[in-house]
Amino acid sequence: MKDVAVIEDPAAAGVSLDPVRARLLAELAEPASATVLAARVGLPRQKVNYHLRALERHGLVELVEERRKGNVTERVVRASAASYVISPSALAPVEPDPERAPDRLSAHWLVALAARLVRDVGALLSGAARAGKRVATFAVDGEVRFASAADRAAFAEELAGAVTALVAKYHDEHAEGGRAHRVVVAVHPAVRPQPGQTQPDRTQPDRTQSKET
Template sequence: MLDVTVIEDAEAAAVSLDPIRARLLAELAAGPASAAMLAGKVGLPRQKVNYHLKALERHGLVELAGERRKGNVTERLMRATAASYVISPLALAAVQPDPDRFRDQLSARWLLALGARLVRDVGSLITGAAKARKRLATYALDGEVTFASAADRAAFIEELTAGVGALIRKYHDGDAEGGRPHRIVVAVHPTVKPEAADAAAAVEAAH
């Protein structure tokens, strides 16, 4: 099972967002189970669970883990193909964010558009690498810093911009034969407090 995988197809995204199917995905991420085993956990008849499982299987979100005999019946044990899923902006191709439409380094919405493009591009690279059975070379840096003041934050941004810019100028070689372009995204934003994230999830669930 993969730790995380990307959903690029609009129909697969719609299937995964159905509350019942999302619950089934969560259950199957914890371990293989049959429709009968899942029925009691989600409070639905086995036939209804089977219907949802088949929809998830058609879109590659779950897969057959094995079979077992139970009396005169052969049960299919299903498992999730990943522990978690990310929906790519490609699933909403016509309205996906485009950070090239405007550039504002101090705009939270531009940062969001950059993040969406990152999800889209890395998701596509993962899909292509998997099909080619090749390893994808990536790097990510994640950290947290507490600024004593807004002035310190502004100074940090200025030094970060200058430092990264200097590295880009040092190593960029647009004329290198066989060179491969790489995109660099550096983001700074306030840390989201766990209670705020939980509150947002609760509001979404209420709707």
């Protein structure tokens, strides 16, 4: 089972977004049969089988084993990944384009950059899986609490200068055998879970941060 699978096929994306099928994928972090799943989610076994077949057709569920019980063969399946992300390529005609109106202070442009990141890394993962290789990537995730909007602006300027200097230092346009890499650095307000929530409420800003954007 993969840690994360990036869904690039529009049909697979549609299948995964069905609430019942999403619930089944969550339940299938560990292998189970349709009979076991039916008891867990409170649906008839035939209905669960119908949804499992749809998930399996699109590679979201995989067969683990088949058990013979009398005249019946019980299929045990599991999710093909622990979690899933839908690539913007699944919505290719309307996916965000970061080349359109680039603005480093725009939250919409940041979303477009993030979408491209998911799309590109998803494609790299798919290619690497077919080739039996790993993708060479690097990421840093941290948090900084700014005392003021002025401090945040100063931080952004220093960060931009440092990244620009590093890119200029190591970029070699004519390196034989070299390979281009994309560098994306982002700063945005943190989103905190509300009391009683396990996931952040993405409709509310983080009240510990400045409301300015």
